[in-house]
Amino acid sequence: MDWQKVLDEIAQEIQPELGVGKVADYIPALSAADPKAFGMAVTTVKGECYRTGDAGVPFSIQSISKVLTLTIALGFENEDLFDRVGREPSGSAFNSIVQLEQEQGIPRNPFINAGAIIVTDTIITHCRQKAGADLILDLARKLSCSPRVRIDDEVARSEALWGNRNRSLAYFMKSFGVLQNDPEEVLQAYFCQCALEMTCQELARAGLYLANDGVDPVTNQQIATHAHVNRINALMMTCGHYDMSGDFAFHVGLPGKSGVGGGILAVVPGICSVAVWSPALNKAGNSHAGTMALELFSEKTSLNLF
Numbered sequence: 001m002d003w004q005k006v007l008d009e010i011a012q013e014i015q016p017e018l019g020v021g022k023v024a025d026y027i028p029a030l031s032a033a034d035p036k037a038f039g040m041a042v043t044t045v046k047g048e049c050y051r052t053g054d055a056g057v058p059f060s061i062q063s064i065s066k067v068l069t070l071t072i073a074l075g076f077e078n079e080d081l082f083d084r085v086g087r088e089p090s091g092s093a094f095n096s097i098v099q100l101e102q103e104q105g106i107p108r109n110p111f112i113n114a115g116a117i118i119v120t121d122t123i124i125t126h127c128r129q130k131a132g133a134d135l136i137l138d139l140a141r142k143l144s145c146s147p148r149v150r151i152d153d154e155v156a157r158s159e160a161l162w163g164n165r166n167r168s169l170a171y172f173m174k175s176f177g178v179l180q181n182d183p184e185e186v187l188q189a190y191f192c193q194c195a196l197e198m199t200c201q202e203l204a205r206a207g208l209y210l211a212n213d214g215v216d217p218v219t220n221q222q223i224a225t226h227a228h229v230n231r232i233n234a235l236m237m238t239c240g241h242y243d244m245s246g247d248f249a250f251h252v253g254l255p256g257k258s259g260v261g262g263g264i265l266a267v268v269p270g271i272c273s274v275a276v277w278s279p280a281l282n283k284a285g286n287s288h289a290g291t292m293a294l295e296l297f298s299e300k301t302s303l304n305l306f
C-alpha cells in the first residue's frame, strides 16, 4: 500500500470540506482553533509512520482521551467495570442527562461524558497514591513515545470554569450512589484528561496497541489484554461518535473515537492506527472534514471492515 499517496490524495480532495461546520466554543479555550486546519497521520503495525498537512500541530484531544481511560480502568476492574457503566449506544448527545434518571444513574456507555466520568472515578478509586490525571498523562506519553505530550492548563481551567453540565452529571450520578469518589476530585481529573494536547502523529502512534491485540508492536509492551482491546474496539465502533455512531460505522466502517477538539482516532485491526484533525464540527460534535477524510481513507484503501 502506498500510504503516503493515499494521505496526499485525501489532503487534496478534502480541501472543499475544510471550515464546514463550527468550532466548539462552549469550552472557550477551544474556540481559537483554525477551522480550516487539517492534519492526518497513519502508523502501521510495522511501526512506519506517514503524515500529511498539520499532522505535527498539537490540538486538544478531548473525548479521544476516553479510550485511554477505558484502557486503564479495564486493566483495574476487568468486566466488573460494566456493573457501573453500560455498553449500548446512547442515541443521545455526548453530554445528555435525560437517560441517566431513567436508568438509575448508570450511563449507557464509557464514551459519553457521564460514562467517562464513571471510568475516571474508577481510576481514582484504584490509584489513590497518584493523581488520576497523572496516570492518564503517563500512558499518553508512553504510548505516543513522546514526552512532549502535555495537559494544556488553559483548556483544563476553561473546562472547569464552563463545565456545569459535566458537574451536573457527576453530582447526579453521586446521588444514585454510582459515583464512588468526591465529584469535584473526579471532575478535576476528567477536565485534565480532556485537555490532553497531542498531534495527529502522536495520536496515531498512541493508538497502535488497539490495532495489534493490545501489544505495542514496536516496543513489544503489553498495554492491554487481547480481550480488552476487542471490547474497546467494539465500543469505538458502536458508541465512538455519540448519536452519529451509526452514521460513522455506515460511512467509514472502522472503530473510531472523536473529540470536540476536532480529532478522531480510528483503528484498522491488524493493520494500522489513523489520526485525523480538523476543528470544525458537525451537529453531533464530530469533526466534519475529519469524518469525511476517514471515509475517503476507507474507500481508497478498501480497509472498511465490512
Ligand code: GLN
Binding pocket: 061, 062, 063, 064, 094, 095, 113, 159, 166, 194, 258, 259, 260, 261, 285
Ligand atoms: N471536554 C468535553 C466535555 O466534557 C469533551 C466532549 C467531547 O469531546 N465530545 O464536554
